[in-house]
Amino acid sequence: MDAVISPATPKARLDQIDQALRAGRIAHGQAVAEALTRDYPDYLEGWIITARAFQLGGEFGRMREALAQALAIEPASPLARLMDAEALVHLGELRQAKSALIAMEGEAAGDANWLGRLAEAFGQCGCHADAARCARTAAALAPDVAVHRYNLATHLVAVGELDAAESEFDAVIARAPHDYDAYYNRATLRRQTVDRNHVDEIRRLIRAPHRTRMGPVALHYALAKELEDIGDGAASFEALKTGAEHRRRLMRYDVTGDVATMAQIASTFDASYFDKASRGEPGDGPVFILGLPRSGTTLVDRILSAHSDVESLGELNDFALALTALCRADGGKSGLVQAAAGLAPADLGKAYLKRVGERTDGRRFFIDKAPANFLYIGLIAAALPDARIVHMQREPMDNAYSLYKALFRMGYPYSYDFGDLAAYMRAKDSLMDHWRRVLPGRIIDVRYEDVVADQETETRRLLQAVGLEFEASCLAFHRNPGPTATHSAAQVRQPIYASSVGLWRRYEAQLQPLADKLGVAP
Structure with a gap:
């Protein structure tokens, strides 16, 4: 573990902890956070970042202990209450978590950002209808904020409102054309047709500069899905192969x-x-x-x-x-x-x-x-x-x-x-x-x-x-x-x-190396 050398001010220590956690140095972040709360036991932000450090380390019991200290200082803290509900989800206390989230939903009326956070937490509970309700309200309050429309789309998929989900992904793309995941998620919602698809749009984006490392991956997978739907198997597999190779290069996996x-x-x-x-x-x-x-x-x-x-x-x-x-x-x-x-x-x-x-x-x-x-x-x-x-x-x-x-x-x-x-x-x-x-x-x-x-x-x-x-x-x-x-x-x-039965045969030539590795006869 890194040596704990604490800066002089609480705010500087918060920054140090945040940097450690973002860098994946969880144990060091936890050590600095615990030192901060020992020195400043009445500092609300110190207990909240300590809880975050334990959350990232998977120690949800200790996360709740830190949040109990935060809530003793400020019982109405929305962030501490939400994080406590998230900890309850991870500890399997779902009924208690849901009750807490429902109470917070009533208090969050009119705040799109908090409703979005609550939707995410409801989704973690498996309460997809509740999640969709919160996400719908958040999107209505802030219709031009792409992240709210994206989250609404994902929850609509879960509850089976696929046409509405596609409309929301369209809205995301109109407002944030570089939200590359939206193109792939939209492509999976229905079978594209020759008369109704997004192939040209996706190809234009593939040729343009990308803002994220995963951008080309999502776009190539979206293109592969839509090309397969409209019957261009050769081009579909080429796009898929490019996307898969790019994704594999971004991973450390053995x-x-x-x-x-x-x-x-x-x-x-x-x-x-x-x-x-x-x-x-x-x-x-x-x-x-x-x-x-x-x-x-x-x-x-x-x-x-x-x-x-x-x-x-x-x-x-x-x-x-x-x-x-x-x-x-x-x-x-x-x-x-x-x-x-x-x-x-x-x-x-x-x-x-x-x-x-x-x-x-x-x-x-x-x-x-x-x-x-x-x-x-x-x-x-x-x-x-x-x-x-x-x-x-x-x-x-x-x-x-x-x-x-x-x-x-x-x-x-x-x-x-x-x-x-x-x-x-x-x-x-x-x-x-x-x-x-x-x-x-x-x-x-x-x-x-x-x-x-x-x-x-x-x-x-x-x-x-x-x-x-x-x-x-x-x-x-x-x-x-x-x-x-x-x-x-x-x-x-x-x-x-x-x-889908026997679908691989359409790509038998391209998939032959895989068939050989699996010992599948021609």
Whole structure:
């Protein structure tokens, strides 16, 4: 850790802390912040920046302790109250967080900036309707502020108002033509046509100077999407390849780390682990839908959650958060795997159910649709012995191409390079084979292509495997009014379609190097 040499004035110390946090020197920022609050215990801004330092370090309990000091000094501080609600979200205390946000919403009437912050916090709670309401008011109060229109558009997507979302992205682009993400997000909302698209507009921007490093990435992905929609496959793939290569160059990622972690998980959670593991937390409730992104997880989530006894909680990271809170391990991913094997399964199950209990409405089953939970299948099976585990499978090249052409806001760094994609997918398949061997009968495998080919038969099979009676509403999943904030949010508002099956064959020549790496025969 850097030595703590504090400037003379509180304001100078604030600047020093801010610079450290912006530079990613979190531990140093925390040390200077704690020294500041020791020397100036009645300094409101000192406690707030201390809370921010703990927030960036993922220490949300200590974040709340700092905010309690801030609120003791100034109980009405809007910033301290909002940050406290954000800390509650991260700690899984969602009902308390939502109550605090609703109270603040009434006080924020007329303040577009605060309503925008509240919309973001509501979104973190999974309260997308509340988020859309706040964002709509913020945009109405400040219609020429592009960020409010952008935030409104993203929340409208989550609640299924796609036409309105497209209009808002148009408004963003009119006011901030260099907001490059808006072009990509707009492109994903509908199938573009020869008569109605933005190809020329996007190409002009690509030729112009860019104001951000990610600008060319978003624009090339937007161009690729729209060109594919209008049937220009060759130009679409060229734009996609350019965007993916640019994105990969901007990242520091080594797929061998993820491959090694998956191998360590398999060797740690072997048959002997399950022979010795104590009983976890019993009870129906959790349905985990997992697999690779773009494998059909959102589709099956919407089908199941159209049932009257099922609610979808969306893409949660609550299992991972419950795990890391109990482990508190050093040594990165490897240390976490080792520490996880030493947990009492019932403790992990109880911690997870406590977190998600803040989100559920009391129906018999709830869905946790985090694709990467396939890493935790062993722990899920031990900690929650009655949980249903639904694993989505898709033809490897279709899945790989769908991953490759998606620009993710965060996560999935392996998806921008053929070598990374193939290595990750092979490691994932190996881990899934391991889970099936050591947990026979626990995993419900569902093939995307089977669902598309015979939706009713596969829906009935899935409902029976989960323990549910058939309901016809599950066949009309696209009418499911529940929110969804995933990359597939637009697609699942449509009836089932088969156009994505075998789509990679349109680009067989361009994708052949990837097929070779995956061992897919011509």
